[in-house]
Amino acid sequence: MIHPSAIISPNAKIGNNVTIGAFCIIHDFVEIGDNSTIDNYCELGIPTPLANSDALIIGDNSRIRSHSCLYTGSNIGHNFVSGHYVTIRENSSIGTNVQLGSRGDIQGDCEIGNFTKMHADVHIGKASKVGQYVWMFPEVLLTNDPTPPSETLEGVVIEDFVVLASKVLILPGVIVGKDSVVAAGSVVKNNIDTGLVFSGNPAKKLCKSNILRLKGNIKQKAYPWRYRFHRGYTDSDVKAWLSEIDS
Amino acid sequence: MIHPSAIISPNAKIGNNVTIGAFCIIHDFVEIGDNSTIDNYCELGIPTPLANSDALIIGDNSRIRSHSCLYTGSNIGHNFVSGHYVTIRENSSIGTNVQLGSRGDIQGDCEIGNFTKMHADVHIGKASKVGQYVWMFPEVLLTNDPTPPSETLEGVVIEDFVVLASKVLILPGVIVGKDSVVAAGSVVKNNIDTGLVFSGNPAKKLCKSNILRLKGNIKQKAYPWRYRFHRGYTDSDVKAWLSEIDS
Amino acid sequence: MIHPSAIISPNAKIGNNVTIGAFCIIHDFVEIGDNSTIDNYCELGIPTPLANSDALIIGDNSRIRSHSCLYTGSNIGHNFVSGHYVTIRENSSIGTNVQLGSRGDIQGDCEIGNFTKMHADVHIGKASKVGQYVWMFPEVLLTNDPTPPSETLEGVVIEDFVVLASKVLILPGVIVGKDSVVAAGSVVKNNIDTGLVFSGNPAKKLCKSNILRLKGNIKQKAYPWRYRFHRGYTDSDVKAWLSEIDS
Numbered sequence: 001m002i003h004p005s006a007i008i009s010p011n012a013k014i015g016n017n018v019t020i021g022a023f024c025i026i027h028d029f030v031e032i033g034d035n036s037t038i039d040n041y042c043e044l045g046i047p048t049p050l051a052n053s054d055a056l057i058i059g060d061n062s063r064i065r066s067h068s069c070l071y072t073g074s075n076i077g078h079n080f081v082s083g084h085y086v087t088i089r090e091n092s093s094i095g096t097n098v099q100l101g102s103r104g105d106i107q108g109d110c111e112i113g114n115f116t117k118m119h120a121d122v123h124i125g126k127a128s129k130v131g132q133y134v135w136m137f138p139e140v141l142l143t144n145d146p147t148p149p150s151e152t153l154e155g156v157v158i159e160d161f162v163v164l165a166s167k168v169l170i171l172p173g174v175i176v177g178k179d180s181v182v183a184a185g186s187v188v189k190n191n192i193d194t195g196l197v198f199s200g201n202p203a204k205k206l207c208k209s210n211i212l213r214l215k216g217n218i219k220q221k222a223y224p225w226r227y228r229f230h231r232g233y234t235d236s237d238v239k240a241w242l243s244e245i246d247s
Numbered sequence: 248m249i250h251p252s253a254i255i256s257p258n259a260k261i262g263n264n265v266t267i268g269a270f271c272i273i274h275d276f277v278e279i280g281d282n283s284t285i286d287n288y289c290e291l292g293i294p295t296p297l298a299n300s301d302a303l304i305i306g307d308n309s310r311i312r313s314h315s316c317l318y319t320g321s322n323i324g325h326n327f328v329s330g331h332y333v334t335i336r337e338n339s340s341i342g343t344n345v346q347l348g349s350r351g352d353i354q355g356d357c358e359i360g361n362f363t364k365m366h367a368d369v370h371i372g373k374a375s376k377v378g379q380y381v382w383m384f385p386e387v388l389l390t391n392d393p394t395p396p397s398e399t400l401e402g403v404v405i406e407d408f409v410v411l412a413s414k415v416l417i418l419p420g421v422i423v424g425k426d427s428v429v430a431a432g433s434v435v436k437n438n439i440d441t442g443l444v445f446s447g448n449p450a451k452k453l454c455k456s457n458i459l460r461l462k463g464n465i466k467q468k469a470y471p472w473r474y475r476f477h478r479g480y481t482d483s484d485v486k487a488w489l490s491e492i493d494s
Numbered sequence: 495m496i497h498p499s500a501i502i503s504p505n506a507k508i509g510n511n512v513t514i515g516a517f518c519i520i521h522d523f524v525e526i527g528d529n530s531t532i533d534n535y536c537e538l539g540i541p542t543p544l545a546n547s548d549a550l551i552i553g554d555n556s557r558i559r560s561h562s563c564l565y566t567g568s569n570i571g572h573n574f575v576s577g578h579y580v581t582i583r584e585n586s587s588i589g590t591n592v593q594l595g596s597r598g599d600i601q602g603d604c605e606i607g608n609f610t611k612m613h614a615d616v617h618i619g620k621a622s623k624v625g626q627y628v629w630m631f632p633e634v635l636l637t638n639d640p641t642p643p644s645e646t647l648e649g650v651v652i653e654d655f656v657v658l659a660s661k662v663l664i665l666p667g668v669i670v671g672k673d674s675v676v677a678a679g680s681v682v683k684n685n686i687d688t689g690l691v692f693s694g695n696p697a698k699k700l701c702k703s704n705i706l707r708l709k710g711n712i713k714q715k716a717y718p719w720r721y722r723f724h725r726g727y728t729d730s731d732v733k734a735w736l737s738e739i740d741s
Contacts (some may be wrong), residue, residue, distance in 0.1 A: 147716040185434035187679035432681035471639040
């Protein structure tokens, strides 16, 4: 299951039933969980003096697509799925069941909660804190420096169940509240409370998010999306979400 | 012409006079047309359960630049040219003489017409339909989900000869009419009729596109561009376009 | 220091104490300065008929991160540092101590001054002229064609010490004056004089840049940034900048 052209450190810990593709490089102290697949041309465990730990831990049942670069010092939960060409820097904590699309870039010292899904070209600036069940669509960018260049890092906070549509830009230190939705192409300069829709450059409040309806299905509320969209989530999560509606 | 480090499936069909670079991986059922060049580190024919066919077909005289990833199930016409790091997913139909710049990303189930040219970092969302002779400049993004996340896919339609300038974002289901021009940085939320210029966030109608003149040449109409820009097109196309002006 | 899997042309000139990673390809007439490190999967000296010279020159003490693609005909000064997946095309002149983040793309015929720093996903269009000590943050895009498609190339000019924040788009031929700051997400359609802050789509003048203060430190002017931010610069530069304040 390990391609003969791959270069694997004897200090790496490779789980059971792991596949490692051609031309991969696995450095010291990388730990790959059982049943995971590392596609071709990946380099895992790139050393950096910024890392708090020599290890890079990747959970069971993960799939890392080709040409990806992961540094030491980060911890990635089970069932992680990446696209191609992703980079994950040091000291980031990534929950279980996270998806990161092609060319996704998670900078150092980030936190990403369970079941958060990022499409292609999402850039998570250093020191960002992203909750659980968050959706980020292509070219979302989370920043961190209020007066660039500076030594100040004000990471963005994205709370649970938030949706950031394509090309959304979040300015440093902004908090986007639970269940809020930011429309495509928006530039968010100020905090957003829970359950709101923001749009524009600069982004302004449009309405509460539970007012929006599905296109072609006027009776179905579009948000919170967890009341209607369940693909890829656990039965217990879905049951809890449905019981929220009734309450 | 095939580098000894390349890994080529015996089930791939390699045409005459094909060059395949170092560290390439060519999977089963890939068909590469005559006189094509596949640069280094490319992986062609990546399998996916979403593909309608096990084949990946690449036309004659194509050039695929390095570090690119192409899946099975797509059909690419003659004279295709890509930049580096491009990804093309399953079930897409790409015409002849198409160009796709570096990091271009064509998602699944797309149609791209002949002679369409995409610069760097163009992202074509799943189920998009792009006509012929379209120009898309860096960081153009075509989306598809009107209420993300959902199971609804409303692909964008870009008609023939359209120009989408840099960083243009097209929202799901939008139709951009023939000969229209969208200015750089615009966010297009509604359909655009034929022959118009739209600009802004949200994009609004500025004028008819045939009113714009070339900078420094006030007598020369800038659009439709095919009346003045002919590099890379066939003599018969150019002749037809010039005769349109007179009519 | 040269990995046995790397493919090195006998016509390349490799300096003293150079490290070249696994699966690299170094073509003819590449010159790599002393003490430089080329990480894995890089291809240097890609030939192109557009190049004015067969050489690609990389200065001493440089670090080029993995999966990068550099063409012939460009000249890169000492202490260059790149991220992953960068592309640098032909005939560009890049000063000393320049940084180019992951997926950075420098097109042909560009000039980049000393100590200019570009974060991830910066795209420098063909024929751009960027001064010294410029900062460009993620997804900045410099364009060049005023009526796309055309044969006209009007490169952008970015003067010394300018800051272009994340996702800034500069339209063709625009000049951004020394010490100016463009806010995140702005689309710049007209020239900007020295020492101003511009913001929005289209970008408009907000104020002079020396009016802005650091967050949480109301007495400290944020710009010109060289009066307060000195990490990575030489003692003589810093001394000169501090003496400017007093004068």
